[in-house]
Amino acid sequence: MPSAGRTGVGTNQEDVRRHNLGTVLGHVHRAGRISRAELTARMGLNRSTIAGLVTELESLGLTEQVKPSGTRISAGRPSVDVRTRAGAYVLATDVRVDGLTVARVGIGGAVEARATGPIPSSHDPEAIGDSVVELMRLVVKDVKADAALVGIGVSVPGIIRAEDGLVRFAPNLGWHDVPFAQILADRITTPGRPVLGNDADLGALAEHLRGAGVGVDDLIYLSGEVGVGAGVIVGGRPLEGSGGYAGEIGHLPFTPDGKLCHCGSRGCWETEIGAPAIALAVGCPPDRVAALDEFLNGVSEASPDLRTVGRNLGRGLAAAVNLLNPRVIVLGGYLRALYPLVSEDVDAGLGAHALTAPRELVKVSVPGLGGDSVLLGAAELAFGALLRDPVACLATACHDVESVLAS
Amino acid sequence: MPSAGRTGVGTNQEDVRRHNLGTVLGHVHRAGRISRAELTARMGLNRSTIAGLVTELESLGLTEQVKPSGTRISAGRPSVDVRTRAGAYVLATDVRVDGLTVARVGIGGAVEARATGPIPSSHDPEAIGDSVVELMRLVVKDVKADAALVGIGVSVPGIIRAEDGLVRFAPNLGWHDVPFAQILADRITTPGRPVLGNDADLGALAEHLRGAGVGVDDLIYLSGEVGVGAGVIVGGRPLEGSGGYAGEIGHLPFTPDGKLCHCGSRGCWETEIGAPAIALAVGCPPDRVAALDEFLNGVSEASPDLRTVGRNLGRGLAAAVNLLNPRVIVLGGYLRALYPLVSEDVDAGLGAHALTAPRELVKVSVPGLGGDSVLLGAAELAFGALLRDPVACLATACHDVESVLAS
DSSP states (O other): OOOOOOOOOOOOHHHHHHHHHHHHHHHHHHHSEEEHHHHHHHHTOOHHHHHHHHHHHHHTTSEEEEOOSSOOOOSSSOOOEEEEOTTEEEEEEEEETTEEEEEEEETTSOEEEEEEEOOOTTOOHHHHHHHHHHHHHHHTTTOOTTOEEEEEEEEESSEEETTTTEEEEETTTTEEEEOHHHHHHTTOOOSSOOEEEEHHHHHHHHHHHHSTTTTOSSEEEEEESSSEEEEEEETTEEOOOTTSOTTOGGGOBOSTTOOBOTTSOBSBTHHHHSHHHHHHHHTOOGGGGGGHHHHHHTOOSOOHHHHHHHHHHHHHHHHHHHHHOOSEEEEEEHHHHHHHHHHHHHHHHHHHHSOHHHHHHOEEEOOTTGGGHHHHHHHHHHHHHHHHOHHHHHHTOBSOHHHHTOO | OOOOOOOOOOOOHHHHHHHHHHHHHHHHHHHSEEEHHHHHHHHTOOHHHHHHHHHHHHHTTSEEEEOOSSOOOOSSSOOOEEEEOTTEEEEEEEEETTEEEEEEEETTSOEEEEEEEOOOTTOOHHHHHHHHHHHHHHHTTTOOTTOEEEEEEEEESSEEETTTTEEEEETTTTEEEEOHHHHHHTTOOOSSOOEEEEHHHHHHHHHHHHSTTTTOSSEEEEEESSSEEEEEEETTEEOOOTTSOTTOGGGOBOSTTOOBOTTSOBSBTHHHHSHHHHHHHHTOOGGGGGGHHHHHHTOOSOOHHHHHHHHHHHHHHHHHHHHHOOSEEEEEEHHHHHHHHHHHHHHHHHHHHSOHHHHHHOEEEOOTTGGGHHHHHHHHHHHHHHHHOHHHHHHTOBSOHHHHTOO
16 A cells, blocks of 8 residues: 655654653553563664663663563573663543542552542532542652652543543533643643543553553443443554544444434434443432442343343444454443343344454453553553653653642 | 554665655655655655655656646746656456456556456356456557556455455355455466455545545545445554454444344345345346446436435444544445435434534545546555555566466
């Protein structure tokens, strides 16, 4: 296929070095611990260049070198392992209809502290901003003095304009064009503005990097919250669509002249597998629908109505399988609690409607990161600036977070 | 987002030069004629480098420099236009259920000669290979003595294994695992093996490069032949899926417990908008279904049944719009003839089921390349080797095509 206008090669040496520094850090960040020999192989650079980059990351307080843990004997000089050090962290926030979660996540991806709280019932963005900052104060209390806050990442169940973090539309919060990144920036005086992402997109990102989709270039993450959205990775890259609206899988036309959907249409897939439909099928009272996953965890056997939901889940997945040919489909949110109850019915619905060739390739899975996919995706989003250019990011990072979050 | 393991930068100068040479040629090939100033701007290289590359392409017989055609006055030295020369061509083949088309397509993308013929009714691959070669002989009769055959591209309505041109499955030809690239290679002794592609993927490619999707990074091309397939471009790149099976949009689950589909499932979208369904709705006799587009061209007004097909077409498109958020949907094959008859119904079906935000961004269109999208996509596929490395490709190109095609 013809090249699509790639520009000529000609790069500044310092830019290349910073790019490579960030790439090395990215490998260590995702692996947690990795040998220098493996870094050399993955980067396609020579040993001395890698050694120099690793030394620079060490001097920045981001990584450290340790003796390899195993006792394997191999030819030549033994390699050295590189692992992350607790010198940098991000604050990740998951804004859900049923609550708020904030975590402090260290370089390397481990959750160092976590706090959860209710979401203000008004769903007022300013009030939610206040609550998020209160939770942030809780998770930074015991942060090490020499650790730097390098980013803030936030998941919102809605459509986000990436460049400025405007929430274009979040139906289940009742938000239209809410400048939520700015609302947070007004409360947290870090140099870098908080970065926002869509919940399903972030779930897909985290599962791709650290969960059920590691090494998988074609993956769909379904976020079952109130409705159903999808984060899609194709050919190793996020599927965005021409306006950033891709992944609205809950609104697949599913049942002709079916139930009215909150989007205004009839018969969307979501009317058959959304939280209200499942609640009805399992007898979950209306006031507990927001915590449907907990209710489902208490169900021991699927009723015929719930099995119908499972079959409809599989039939809709077949649409995605035939169109996108993914390798893995991760069922997140309440679908994670639903799947074990109705996996046979999901498989039956999928088998009846997916073509054989893509059906044979796809694996339906619960998240590898449990209930943390979206939260950890928000953390990865926040680490983006550090991994693009560690030197520049650390130069403006925040070392006195408690004062920054002072009310 | 973290970088996905890009290796360190460090490239051979000669590789870079050849890459840039191919990229310049690609710009001229797609534009037909382009100023050197514009090439300089698009490539991000300096004027003297561009001048050197253009001179090399000229010495290879691929392009020539001419005075600009316009009378615009601009500051500084006037630029020079570069246009393609008839020094290289490909042979493009479109294998359809209703016939065969072969074209000689010159660098620059113009069809220089074309021949069509029936497809052997047995659909026997060897017999089809013979017919293709006979058509090729017709289109090369008046080829210029100094022109080089640089590639052979073939469209097949099926799933292709890219690396060796094995047709995994072409339901409407009854093919399973047919080595059609090898069958052609056995008959045409050019150095390069024929390159095969899926019809819808090639339609999408050509419409993206030269048709209704120029400058559009998110595009869907629907090939209405007997069934309906999709070629999808997302973020400027073809959507392939984990096994190359993506785009099977005809098998979207559409009508619960609907009509039996040839794939073995029930209620696929294709059972409502495929050629047999349309033929039934317009009273097209069974022996003319293969040329349904011609029949539709003779229909002046849509019957209520045909309008239902149009509405179902729109409802299915809504699934693609909500999931993929394309900028353009191109209706190819018989859908091109159908659309003008039922465009209001298509719009109504789409409007009732697509979300507002992606609906506002998408344009439904007939092909910019008329009935030639797939054929020209096969030509683009064939030009791939030349555009990747003009020097290496021309070194092995064929200058005596008539002997190569001798029986």
